[in-house]
Amino acid sequence: MGDPASVVPLEFVAVKDSLSYEDVPVEILDCQVTRLRNKEVASVKVWWRSPSVEGATWKAEVAMKAKYPHLFPSNSTPA
Template structure:
């Protein structure tokens, strides 16, 4: 389009996105096939949002603050690599996704 705007050839799934972008919104990308997120199975809504789905808890940590302890879990999300795992508050994750936390109570 010019020196400061580029028109991108977007896939059909992104037909609602305006294809012209200012250069400040773009950055050079050197392809790495392992970082490509497949679009199959990714349910993109009309507003171009999609729901992140956690698939596994990878780690747990407890940070001690002044008067309390805060537990966090490292969450692996669907369509993300392990490097894309994020730390989330354990209490929030337990309330939203209880199936990720096996019961630790011992039944007698």
């Protein structure tokens, strides 16, 4: 038996021809630099909005800047 509260309305899902959809990043919540043995890795906490779930995850800053530059202020300095 299904739960009617967990049904996602179709008008909110933008399904592509390949029958997939893309999560949409809403904003950058936080940033951190993790120090490994011989390098530092910059990460950002991203707030995502998707049809299935809303939430935040940590992602690599370089990858997020390359794919979603509009989320980063133009006057920010590289980490």
